[in-house]
Amino acid sequence: MSRGLWAEALLILALILLGMALGAWLGNLWIGLSVGLALVVLRLFWVVMRLALWLEHPRSPIAGRYAAGWLGHLGQRLRRAHLAQRRRDRRWLRLIREYRRAADALPDAVVALDQHHRILGFNPAARQLLGLRQRDLGLPVEHLLRQPDFIGFLRAADWARDVDVPSDYVAGQVLSVHMVPYVQGRLLLIARDVTRLQRLQAMRQDFVANVSHELRTPLTVLSGYIETLLDGDEDEVEALPQDLVRILNHMHLQSDRMRRIVEDLLLLSRLETTSPNEEQIELVHVPMLLNAIAEYAEHLSGEGAHHIVREITPELRMRGVTRELDSLFSNLVFNAVKYTQSGGTVTIRWFKDARGLVFEVQDTGIGIAPQHIPRLTERFYRVDVGRSRTMGGTGLGLAIVKHVMLRHHGRLVIESVLGQGSVFRCVFPS
Ligand code: ADP
Numbered sequence: 001m002s003r004g005l006w007a008e009a010l011l012i013l014a015l016i017l018l019g020m021a022l023g024a025w026l027g028n029l030w031i032g033l034s035v036g037l038a039l040v041v042l043r044l045f046w047v048v049m050r051l052a053l054w055l056e057h058p059r060s061p062i063a064g065r066y067a068a069g070w071l072g073h074l075g076q077r078l079r080r081a082h083l084a085q086r087r088r089d090r091r092w093l094r095l096i097r098e099y100r101r102a103a104d105a106l107p108d109a110v111v112a113l114d115q116h117h118r119i120l121g122f123n124p125a126a127r128q129l130l131g132l133r134q135r136d137l138g139l140p141v142e143h144l145l146r147q148p149d150f151i152g153f154l155r156a157a158d159w160a161r162d163v164d165v166p167s168d169y170v171a172g173q174v175l176s177v178h179m180v181p182y183v184q185g186r187l188l189l190i191a192r193d194v195t196r197l198q199r200l201q202a203m204r205q206d207f208v209a210n211v212s213h214e215l216r217t218p219l220t221v222l223s224g225y226i227e228t229l230l231d232g233d234e235d236e237v238e239a240l241p242q243d244l245v246r247i248l249n250h251m252h253l254q255s256d257r258m259r260r261i262v263e264d265l266l267l268l269s270r271l272e273t274t275s276p277n278e279e280q281i282e283l284v285h286v287p288m289l290l291n292a293i294a295e296y297a298e299h300l301s302g303e304g305a306h307h308i309v310r311e312i313t314p315e316l317r318m319r320g321v322t323r324e325l326d327s328l329f330s331n332l333v334f335n336a337v338k339y340t341q342s343g344g345t346v347t348i349r350w351f352k353d354a355r356g357l358v359f360e361v362q363d364t365g366i367g368i369a370p371q372h373i374p375r376l377t378e379r380f381y382r383v384d385v386g387r388s389r390t391m392g393g394t395g396l397g398l399a400i401v402k403h404v405m406l407r408h409h410g411r412l413v414i415e416s417v418l419g420q421g422s423v424f425r426c427v428f429p430s
Contacts, residue, residue, distance in 0.1 A: 119144075175193060267400060308348070336424070379396055
């Protein structure tokens with residue numbers, strides 16, 4: 001205990017003794033004791049008053065003779081705690097300011113929203129990109145960003161994906177909007193200007209589409225001539241030098257491959273740049289499509305080389321674009337045949353369950369190592385380029401599958417074990 005506290009304790013003891021002495025002098029110990037205790041209470045009251053005054057003005061020193069006493073001791077402790085708290089507060093304030101400055105310096109618009117999507121705050125970029133003003137604080141964000149795609153995105157509340165929306169504020173600008181949940185249902189809306197990126201993407205798509213389109217006619221002419229030469233009279237073909245026949249056969253194979261790449265590129269660019277129009281969407285008789293594909297797969301596989309098993313629910317149809325679904329199913333079934341050794345099994349399934357409408361192709365083929373699976377739907381991504389070419393692959397099949405799935409609001413799941421086989425599953429909303 002400090003000296004101050006000892007002194008205070010001695011003072012209290014002295015007051016009690018004084019009271020008792022007074023009691024002895026008066027001949028009534030109780031009266032004396034009561035007076036002594038009353039003095040102690042008064043002293044304590046006075047100390048508390050001083051302390052309360054000091055706490056109201058903590059900057060004022062506890063001056064005079066009390067500085068060394070009990071009050072001084074308690075005061076100093078409180079003062080130290082108070083100063084430490086102030087240091088902590090200052091540190092927090094500095095940190096908050098730094099975060100604020102960092103958020104202000106971001107080129108992306110950042111808007112904090114509460115659980116009802118009302119605006120709590122935003123950074124300067126949000127003024128420029130979204131046109132937000134101070135008076136918008138507290139308003140629901142959908143009152144200010146009214147694009148139907150954005151409203152749909154908010155309602156779906158699937159924050160794993162982002163959405164590209166044309167800006168309401170700057171004409172011709174495209175924003176990519178992303179939501180990040182933080183505390184207690186609050187969200188950070190992050191909007192980025194992707195106009196340039198989209199323009200570049202559009203340029204790339206146009207370029208690929210134009211080149212493919214321009215190549216289509218000369219290629220058709222070339223393969224036509226080669227086919228004419230090879231399909232001529234048997235005597236005429238036999239009359240040609242053997243080397244020339246070999247070269248022509250090779251040219252035929254390669255021009256055919258180029259034609260298929262061009263066709264796939266044109267299909268891909270159509271899938272990427274247009275959205276399916278209502279007239280193309282119909283109730284597709286999927287079992288009919290799948291049976292035709294299975295028959296073609298048997299033909300492709302040659303004399304009973306693969307077991308093609310059909311587990312197709314009859315009469316189960318779905319809404320979609322027939323040509324696109326045909327392309328999707330064929331790509332997956334033909335891949336299963338291409339990448340399964342002779343004698344293997346390819347199972348084609350079409351059914352409905354709790355997940356929705358499910359199309360599944362399972363094979364007992366070469367399988368795919370896990371590191372390749374996330375990249376398979378990229379254009380020209382092939383696990384084994386040589387093998388894909390020998391099998392007549394273009395490297396675009398799964399990219400087409402991905403786009404058709406997107407256009408049909410479906411989900412593609414790939415499961416595979418190297419050396420054992422793969423399952424390609426397409427789940428469509430029912
Ligand atoms: P490709 O024309 O080369 O078959 P795809 O886009 O259809 O191109 O497929 C991309 C790659 O995915 C293929 O090159 C192959 O390596 C792999 N792949 C696709 N389907 C299967 C499958 N059923 N089994 C094993 N590998 C597959």
